[in-house]
Structures are given as structure tokens and as C-alpha cells.
Amino acid sequence: MRHIIAVLLENEAGALSRVAGLFSARGYNIESLTVAPTDDPTLSRMTLVTTGNDEIVEQIKKQLNKLIDTVKLLDLSEGPHIEREMMMVKVRAEREDREELKRLTDIFRAKIIDVTDTSYVIELTGASRKLDAFIDTLPGGAIIEVVRSGPTGIARGEKGLVL
Amino acid sequence: MELSGGEIVVQALLDEGVEYVFGYPGGSVLHIYDALFNKGGVKHILVRHEQAAAHAADGYARSTGKCGVCLVTSGPGATNAVTGIATAYMDSVPMVVLTGQVPTPFIGSDAFQEVDTVGITRPCVKHNFLVKDVRDLAETIRKAFYIATTGRPGPVVVDIPKDVTDPNVKVPYTYPKDVKLRSYSPVERGHLGQIRRAVDLMLEAKRPIFYTGGGVVLGEGSAELRALVQATGFPVTSTLMGLGAVPGTDTQFLGMLGMHGTYEANMAMHETDVLIAVGARFDDRVTGKIEHFCPHAKIVHIDVDPSSISKNVKVDVPIVGQVASVLADMLRLYQEQATSQRASQLADWWAKIAEWRRVECLRYDQDPAAAIKPQFAVETLYKVTQGELYLASDVGQHQMFAAQFYPFDEPRRWINSGGLGTMGFGLPAAIGAQLAHPEAQVACISGDASILMCIQELATCLQYSLPIKVVLLNNGYMGMVRQWQELFYESRYSQSYVDALPDFVKLAESFGHVGMRVERPGDLEGAMRDAFAMKDRFVFMDVLVDPTENVYPMIVAGKGHHEMQLSPGLSDRELS
The missing domain is CATH 3.30.70.260 (ACT domain)
Structure with missing residues (x-):
């Protein structure tokens, strides 16, 4: 487990x-x-x-x-806890793909944080499974580079992991 | 008081009450050695190899319960000490190792005699420090001693760059009395509810047994254990590391358990319904095949280290705490509830044990006209020294024979490398023990292969006039390797024959010691008496023993406690 x-x-x-x-x-x-x-x-x-x-x-x-x-x-x-991981994905974004990638970014509530004529960098935060799902959804061959922070987490409720 | 870093090291050792430092000088520790020269007060024992510095500090610690201290230089000084540090780590021996390091501006530059000591030692220390500022030095040393000696003890390395000990940089010195670490708080008392649950099991048990380990010795729990064993009337068996915690000659003691344990101890482990493990860690040499381990037992486990509990074997009642305090609580609760008939309810269990004892699993035959049996040599040693030795051991067959045939009645008398199994440990460990107990008889039992791994320490023994007696069971082989090759590799003795052994008598003499050779069983006792009568001399006894003798009983890999192999002379007997 x-x-x-x-x-x-x-x-x-x-x-x-x-x-x-x-x-x-x-x-x-x-x-x-x-x-x-x-x-x-x-x-x-x-x-x-x-x-x-x-x-x-x-x-x-x-x-x-x-x-x-x-x-x-x-x-x-x-x-009960909250898990978050941050990911940045660099994708090939040319011509008609640009619209589709923008749409997917919106659906996943991700953000495009860098734009060139031929590429986007998309930032996405969420549970690791959501990040996996986003990668699976991207069109084949689109991905240039993926960087993930690894999950961090915090327990729900008022108790904290403190001294 | 303003002191330089070098002076701080020496003053801190004095404030810590350190009697001996075992070490070897070198470039990075020259400032410290200069402070040692100028200041005095701490006795420095110059070994001939840094591995021996660590082993000698280890022998000192094991035989006294105090913290061993060694001081070595950077680079090869530190790497040579690593075997000794790992040895201490595996057996939880309190030790502080001060290592020199290249000056801080040079760290990471592949400087002369530079090695990442903190990195190399990390997996084999309880903790380590790199001191980068002389103002942190005193407190770091205090922390090192605190961590090394509390909780489950272990070695702590303090790596000190040369510029930190610069004689021209003086800082105010105070040695902290107490040290608190928010991230480290070793447990003391065990949980009373858990102890009560254990006592309930013990009160109901029909076939109980205590299985005790090195933790009883380390945790100074011997007196409490003896009281509990006596009050309960339960049988007790011990690991290699725990020997002496209960008297080896006690009738309730079944001998050592495990791979070369006695028939009665291992059979009792197999049949027990309540196992009380005290300061033992269910090592693979003890458990045999885990699936066959104590199949009928509820298991109670007392240990100061929570990570020892349920690591190899799942236990029913874990008790985390200092062995001595837990055993004292356990005794109190047991006595409150045990009826006067309790001891007599164990009569059937003891009858069963008596049956197993009748197998006489350690029996051997000494033909007076044939070669000396190693077992006979150990028994003779016991007779001559009346069981009062501090006996350091190397690793191999002689170690097992000593554990089987030299019953220790007191803790801290049996000094051997159990966890790491370090050949070469014995002689330097004996040095530490002899310095700690100058009036006591200290011996080192060894083999012809082991002894050569730290033979240079004969010079140290001469320099400090240490009257240690080495009893070398010389069979011309790496005996334990040869035994395994005989049993499991169809007698293909690959590289286990120690060809070209030195003349040990002459070797000892060339180092200024007394050398003796014994070849016949009839000469052994007299020779040993002569050797031990030389109170002020180091005597090296080269005892030629039967090269074909094997250690039995034996649990071979993949077998359970009930599947012991007895010595061939006994195996044909009915064992049910």
C-alpha cells in the first residue's frame, strides 16, 4: 500500500x-x-x-x-489528509494543437505559464493521480519535458505536525 | 577560560571523566595531539593500526559499561577505524570516535588524506557530527557522549577539521553539564499496562522460557533478570551477546541458543508456549528459519529500541523501555500475583528439559594420545582460570567453542564481536579490557586466521606491559569456513587453508613476549597454569588442535530449532 x-x-x-x-x-x-x-x-x-x-x-x-x-x-x-503535487509540462504546441492544449489546460484547471511559437509550459497542481491523468490525456508525442515536485501533504483539521 | 580547539578536545574528555583514549596520530589531529602532550590528564594508548584503536575502545567499553573513546586522523585513519566502528554499531557499544579532517576551506577539494568521514560512517554509527566552528566543539562533544551512552548505545563520530583545532584561535570554554536534544529522548520506563499483559501470560504459561540478549548486559539489567528468573523458576537461554547476564553455571540456564546453541535450549524454544525475549533482537543466527520459529509461542519482547520490535518476528506483547526498569516492574507484578504453587506447575516442563539435556549435545571425546580437541582446550582454560576471566574472542570456531564451554557467571566478562563477526577483534579488545581491569586476568581466545588480522597489536601490548594471555586454537585452517566447505561444498576447501603460518612462538618472542607451544592434551593444563602464573607477562600460547573438529550442534540454513544437526557421534542416538 x-x-x-x-x-x-x-x-x-x-x-x-x-x-x-x-x-x-x-x-x-x-x-x-x-x-x-x-x-x-x-x-x-x-x-x-x-x-x-x-x-x-x-x-x-x-x-x-x-x-x-x-x-x-x-x-x-x-x-484524512490533503495531498498536492506540482507539475510543469513542456509541450509541443503548433497550429491547430494550440487550441486543443488550451482547452485541456482549462478542463484540468491548469495554467499556461510560458508561450512560444511552438510550445507551451503548462503548470498543474493537484493530487498525483490528477497529474497522471493529465499526462495521459495529452495528445501522443506532444510532451517535450515533464517535471514534478513529488507529493507534499497536510492532515485535515486543526491539529498540525509541529513541535 | 579561553582554550583553543585542540585544548577543548582534551579538556572536554577530562570533564567527561575519560580515562583512556585509544588512538594514532596523523596530520589532521596534530593540534589535538599537541594539546594532549601539553595538558596531560587523559591517558593515550598508542595502537599500531586505527582498526585496533576502535576495537580497544570497544573492549574497554564492553568490559566496563563506560564509553570507549578513540582518536584517529583523517583519510586512512578514519577509514581504518570504520571496521571497528561498524563492529561497535552492530553490538550497540557506546563509543565516541574523534576523527581529524582536512581544514574546512579544503573540504571537498580532494585534499591530501581527505575522505568524507561523515558520509562513509553514516550507515554504521548511531549519529555523527562535522564540527565547522570551534565555538560548537565542546557542546558537540557533550552531545556525542550523551547520544552514545543513552537509549540503545552506539558509536558516535565527531569529525573535526584541522583549522577548528588551531592553537592560535582561542574561545571561551564551558563544558555543558546537561544536554537536551528535542529530536532525541530515549525511553526509560516500560508501559505498565503492557508489562501487566506480559505478566498475565507468564502466570498462565505451561512451557515458558526467557530468551535474553546483549541488551541485558548493555542495560545493566543482570541483577533484575537473575531475580526474575529465580522468582519465576522459568528456564533461561541466552544469545551469544548475552552470556553472563545469568550465571552460566546456574541450573535454570540451558546454555546458548541458535545456530550453535545447545539441544535443550533450541528444543525448548521450539516447544515453548510463552517466550519472554529480553534485550535480544531475533537475529538470523538465533531464529533459524523464521517460519519455524517458536511455532507455539506467544511472544513478549522487551527492548529499549522500538525498531527492534517486530522487525524480524512479529511479537504479541511489545514493551519498549530500559531492560532493568522493565524487569523490576515485571518482577513486582509477578510476585503480587503468583501463587505458591506456581513453580511446581512447571514440573512437566522441567522434566521435558531434563530429557533433552540427557542427549549431552556438547559431548566430545578427548583421546589422550591424539590431537588436542578445541573443546578440551576451552574446558582446560575454564578449569585453570576458575571461570574468572575477562575473555575476549576473535571470530570463528574458537568463538563458538568458547561460548559453549566457558560458562560466564558475570556479565561483561565475555567480549566478542557478535553482530558484525569481525576477525581481528579479539586482541585489541583484550587490550581495552586489560587496561580497564589492570588486576584482572584477561585472555584472548583466537584462531590462527583471526589473530593475524590485528597481530601488530603485540607491539602495543609490549609498550604498555599488558599481561594478556592469548590462547590460540591453531588448526591451520579458517576453521569455520572449512567446516562449511566440508558440510555444504563437498569438502572443497577453497582458500580456507592458512598455508605458511608464522612460528607463533618466535613471533611472540620477537615482540618481546613469552611464546609457548602445546601439542599434547596431557601438557595443556600444566602449560596453561604456567602461563597464567606469569602475572606480569604477555604470554602467547600456540595450542595445536585437531584440524578436523567441527562445531556442533548446528542449525543449518533454512532449518528450524527442532532440526539441529548433532555431532556425528551423537546423531545416531534416538532424539525424540
């Missing part, structure tokens, strides 16, 4: 590589990993997406918690 885990880390050099090293050393799957400082500059927040059965995911969480740099951890998949 897919789990999306949020981790508050000490914003120290090497913290990220401790997490990455843990996953490779123990052979855990890692689908994506994003990290950035928070409003508190001493803390980074990492969101990682992993898959595994319950025992493996339990072990992953324990091992993450065991890292000295880990301050707090929450498995967002255990409760």
Missing part, C-alpha cells in the same frame, strides 16, 4: 542524506521525497511516499524516528 509520510527534521547538513541512506541501506521503496525549510528555519519538513505492507511501513516509520535528526513524524495516510 502507498503511504505518504511527513517528517519534521532538524535543518542540519546531512539530515537529508541520513534519510536517503536509510532507505537504500534497508532496501525500502521510495517513490518520491521532497524537502524544504519550514517557517521555523531550524526545521525542515520532508514528505516521502513509499510503498510496502503494514510491517514494512511500520519498520520504516520506526527507523525514521530512530534517526537523531528526526523531530517528529506523521503517516498522513492514516487519517
Whole structure:
């Protein structure tokens, strides 16, 4: 099963590589990993997406918690949460394709953020599945380049993953 | 007080109460060595290879419970120490390793003797630090000791660039008394509700057993464990790392379990209905095939490290906490509820165990006219030293024979590399143990292959007049490799014959020690008595043993506890 885990880390050099090293050393799957400082500059927040059965995911969480740099951890998949990923897609946009691509962009509530005579860059934010769907919808051969941020997430309700 | 970085390192070690630093100087740590020279106070033990610095600090830590400390230079100094660091990590030994690093402006430039020490050691340390500012140095060292010695202990590396120890840069020094880390708070007490659930199982159990590990020794839980074992009347078995936590000569002790464990311990594991695992981690050498592990048991697991619980084997009652405090709570709750008949309800279970014991799975025959059996050598060692050794071991057959035939009655007496299985560990570890216990008898049991991996430390032993006794079980082979090749590779002894061994007697003598060779069983006891009578000399005993002897019983890969292979002389007996 897919789990999306949020981790508050000490914003120290090497913290990220401790997490990455843990996953490779123990052979855990890692689908994506994003990290950035928070409003508190001493803390980074990492969101990682992993898959595994319950025992493996339990072990992953324990091992993450065991890292000295880990301050707090929450498995967002255990409760109601919101997941967002940002994607930018560069597509070939020539002649009659331009209208069709504009329409698709509107349907997905995406934005065209760069325009040339022959291309668009389309920005889209949403759950990862929505991003997948958008890519599937694009006409064959249209895509020049795709860049995705990897999912981030936050739990619903007033409780927060804070110190 | 204003101090330079080099002086801060030394002063911090003094403030930390460090007695010995095991190390080897080099370019990046010269400022620190100069401060050590000028300041004094901390005794530095010069080893002959950085791997030995880590192992000696490790032996010191294991035999005392205090934190081991080593100091090595950048680059090869650090990489040489890595084997020792990984050894300590696998066995959860508290250790602080100070490594020199190239000056901060040179980091990343492939400078002379530069290596990414923090990167290389990351997977085999509890934590590591790179100190980039001399003002952070004292606090970082304090944190390193705090992390290394609390919770589940482990090695912590502090990487110190040379400019941080510059003698011309002085900063105000105070050593923090306490340190708090918001991201690290090791548990103390176990959850009482969980302990109660465990006690309920223990009260109902018909075939209970304690399975205890190195965590009992590390967590200073030996007294509490003994009290609980006695109060419950349950049998107890131990891992390689836990030997001595309960007396090896106690009637309730079934011996070691696992791959080379006793028949009675492994059969009891297979038949038990309530398994109480204490400070043990269900290592693959202990469990055998997981699918066959304790098929009838409810499992209680006490461990200070939550990630040890349900890692390899799913448990029914997890208890996260310090072993000593959990066992004390457990004893109290058990005694509140146990009836006076409780112990007698276990009579059938003990009768079953007595039956298994009658197999005498460790029996061997010593023909007085034939070669010395390694088992006989260990038994003789036990007899001569009356079980009072601090015994460091290398890795291989001799290690297993020692674990089987030298019962330890106290914790911290048996010093061996269990998790990583590091050949070369024994001699330097004995150095650490002997320095920690100058009046005690310290020996190193080794094999002809292992001993050569850190043989250079004979020089260290001479320099510090360490009266260690090496008992070399010399069979001319890498015994354990040879055993596996005999059993699983149709006796194709690929590269396991240690051709061109040195004359160990002369070797010892060339290092200024006493060398002895023993070839006949009848000479062994007398020779050992002579060796141990030399209270102030390092004695190297080259004991020539039967090269064909194998370690039994054995659980081969993919088998369960009930599928042990006994020694060929015993296998034909009825075992039901």
C-alpha cells in the first residue's frame, strides 16, 4: 500500500542524506521525497511516499524516528489528509494543437505559464493521480519535458505536525 | 577560560571523566595531539593500526559499561577505524570516535588524506557530527557522549577539521553539564499496562522460557533478570551477546541458543508456549528459519529500541523501555500475583528439559594420545582460570567453542564481536579490557586466521606491559569456513587453508613476549597454569588442535530449532 509520510527534521547538513541512506541501506521503496525549510528555519519538513505492507511501513516509520535528526513524524495516510503535487509540462504546441492544449489546460484547471511559437509550459497542481491523468490525456508525442515536485501533504483539521 | 580547539578536545574528555583514549596520530589531529602532550590528564594508548584503536575502545567499553573513546586522523585513519566502528554499531557499544579532517576551506577539494568521514560512517554509527566552528566543539562533544551512552548505545563520530583545532584561535570554554536534544529522548520506563499483559501470560504459561540478549548486559539489567528468573523458576537461554547476564553455571540456564546453541535450549524454544525475549533482537543466527520459529509461542519482547520490535518476528506483547526498569516492574507484578504453587506447575516442563539435556549435545571425546580437541582446550582454560576471566574472542570456531564451554557467571566478562563477526577483534579488545581491569586476568581466545588480522597489536601490548594471555586454537585452517566447505561444498576447501603460518612462538618472542607451544592434551593444563602464573607477562600460547573438529550442534540454513544437526557421534542416538 502507498503511504505518504511527513517528517519534521532538524535543518542540519546531512539530515537529508541520513534519510536517503536509510532507505537504500534497508532496501525500502521510495517513490518520491521532497524537502524544504519550514517557517521555523531550524526545521525542515520532508514528505516521502513509499510503498510496502503494514510491517514494512511500520519498520520504516520506526527507523525514521530512530534517526537523531528526526523531530517528529506523521503517516498522513492514516487519517484524512490533503495531498498536492506540482507539475510543469513542456509541450509541443503548433497550429491547430494550440487550441486543443488550451482547452485541456482549462478542463484540468491548469495554467499556461510560458508561450512560444511552438510550445507551451503548462503548470498543474493537484493530487498525483490528477497529474497522471493529465499526462495521459495529452495528445501522443506532444510532451517535450515533464517535471514534478513529488507529493507534499497536510492532515485535515486543526491539529498540525509541529513541535 | 579561553582554550583553543585542540585544548577543548582534551579538556572536554577530562570533564567527561575519560580515562583512556585509544588512538594514532596523523596530520589532521596534530593540534589535538599537541594539546594532549601539553595538558596531560587523559591517558593515550598508542595502537599500531586505527582498526585496533576502535576495537580497544570497544573492549574497554564492553568490559566496563563506560564509553570507549578513540582518536584517529583523517583519510586512512578514519577509514581504518570504520571496521571497528561498524563492529561497535552492530553490538550497540557506546563509543565516541574523534576523527581529524582536512581544514574546512579544503573540504571537498580532494585534499591530501581527505575522505568524507561523515558520509562513509553514516550507515554504521548511531549519529555523527562535522564540527565547522570551534565555538560548537565542546557542546558537540557533550552531545556525542550523551547520544552514545543513552537509549540503545552506539558509536558516535565527531569529525573535526584541522583549522577548528588551531592553537592560535582561542574561545571561551564551558563544558555543558546537561544536554537536551528535542529530536532525541530515549525511553526509560516500560508501559505498565503492557508489562501487566506480559505478566498475565507468564502466570498462565505451561512451557515458558526467557530468551535474553546483549541488551541485558548493555542495560545493566543482570541483577533484575537473575531475580526474575529465580522468582519465576522459568528456564533461561541466552544469545551469544548475552552470556553472563545469568550465571552460566546456574541450573535454570540451558546454555546458548541458535545456530550453535545447545539441544535443550533450541528444543525448548521450539516447544515453548510463552517466550519472554529480553534485550535480544531475533537475529538470523538465533531464529533459524523464521517460519519455524517458536511455532507455539506467544511472544513478549522487551527492548529499549522500538525498531527492534517486530522487525524480524512479529511479537504479541511489545514493551519498549530500559531492560532493568522493565524487569523490576515485571518482577513486582509477578510476585503480587503468583501463587505458591506456581513453580511446581512447571514440573512437566522441567522434566521435558531434563530429557533433552540427557542427549549431552556438547559431548566430545578427548583421546589422550591424539590431537588436542578445541573443546578440551576451552574446558582446560575454564578449569585453570576458575571461570574468572575477562575473555575476549576473535571470530570463528574458537568463538563458538568458547561460548559453549566457558560458562560466564558475570556479565561483561565475555567480549566478542557478535553482530558484525569481525576477525581481528579479539586482541585489541583484550587490550581495552586489560587496561580497564589492570588486576584482572584477561585472555584472548583466537584462531590462527583471526589473530593475524590485528597481530601488530603485540607491539602495543609490549609498550604498555599488558599481561594478556592469548590462547590460540591453531588448526591451520579458517576453521569455520572449512567446516562449511566440508558440510555444504563437498569438502572443497577453497582458500580456507592458512598455508605458511608464522612460528607463533618466535613471533611472540620477537615482540618481546613469552611464546609457548602445546601439542599434547596431557601438557595443556600444566602449560596453561604456567602461563597464567606469569602475572606480569604477555604470554602467547600456540595450542595445536585437531584440524578436523567441527562445531556442533548446528542449525543449518533454512532449518528450524527442532532440526539441529548433532555431532556425528551423537546423531545416531534416538532424539525424540
